[in-house]
Amino acid sequence: MEQDRQRLASKLNIGKEIWYMTQEQVRAAGLTETDILDLTRAALVAHGRKEYEMPAKIGVHPFQDVFFHAMPAYVPSRLALGMKWIECYPGNPARFNLPQTTGLLLLNDILSGCPIAIMDCAWITAMRTPAVTVLAAAALHPEAETFGMFGCGVQGVEHVKFAGLTLDKLKTIYIYDVKEENMDQLIAQVQPKVQAKIVKGRGFEEVTKSCEVLSSATFIVKRPYAFVKREWVCKGQTILPCDLNTFWDPAIPMEADKFIVDSIEEHQLFDRAGYFPGGLPRIACETGQILAGVRPGRESKDELIVCSNIGMSVCDVVVGRAVLDRALDRDLGLKLPL
Secondary structure (H helix, E strand, O other): HHHHHHHHHHOOOEEEEEEEOHHHHHHHHOHHHHHHHHHHHHOOOOOOOOOEEOOOOOOOOOOOOOOOEEEEEHHHHHHHHEEEEEEEEEOOHHHOOOOOOEEEEEEEEOOOOOEEEEEEEEHHHHHHHHHHHHHHHHHHHHOOOEEEEEEHHHHHHHHHHHHHOOOOOEEEEEEEEOOHHHHHHHHHHHHHHHHOOEEEEEOHHHHHHHHEEEEEOOOOOOOOOOEEEEHHOOOOOOEEEEEOOOOOHHEEEEEEEEEEEEHHHHHHHHHHHOOOOOOOOOOEEEEEHOOOOOOOOOOOOOOOOEEEOOOOOHHHHHHHHHHHHHHHHHHOEEEEEO
8 A cells, every 4th residue: 555655656746636537538548348347347356255345325316317426435455445426417418418427536545535536437437337237247147149238328339349248158139229320320339349240129028038138228217117028038037237127127126036236235225215116126145246256146047137236336446546547657637736
């Protein structure tokens, strides 16, 4: 820790200066998909071994369909300490021609507590979210030949890319979005980067019935829309929602053989806030516990497994710290006075 602070102090006058990075500079730091997967796995394993500090995310809601979340975390093994402040405004693209999700990540010096960096967090969020999904998919369903993705926005694009790069046996990726142009854009962007064939689905039911592993990254609201019906799902599938209890029939996680979550505390918090009107399903374990080898994942090919990952700040601060380290080495960013 002392050595790390000396390195930081060689670039910053800690307590009097801070390193600022735009979204483009965060991207330019050069973390690859492999880097993101390795960093995210390290964060999840630390979480699974209880080697972290992270309260459940708290938030405010200026309007019914939006949220702001404050997400602090400390991961000692990665020297990562900070907080993400992120919002989701689903109406932004149509109303203001702005992204649905924007936010900032603040990192701190562990020994003094002083802020050392502030950076855009949209790219970090877009990368670590699909990394969690595919790491869980690889642990729970490593032999999968088919993967289905609902939602073809920023998160959908990255999910398909990461799935194609991570699931070794994958032959076909089915995608579906209510906007066909989103599916066309995803295929044009991702197909050259993955070997599995990307196929446009014709609806929720077709994609659900065609895939061994399924994920969704749409929007989060308190009332479940249940776009995917219970009768379409079968034993042996692995379902990995990123949109809490919105997209899937609430009966699916209730009746699953295993309901796994990234954070029990965060799911309990969302339950108290009303996002599980029918009650929170019985939780088997956490995603990180499976990756850490603390708890078993799939124990039978016939198990129906739902693994809900809604995002944890341990992943954000670990990836963000790696971004900062690369940026300092390359003088990528702007030094600002505090």
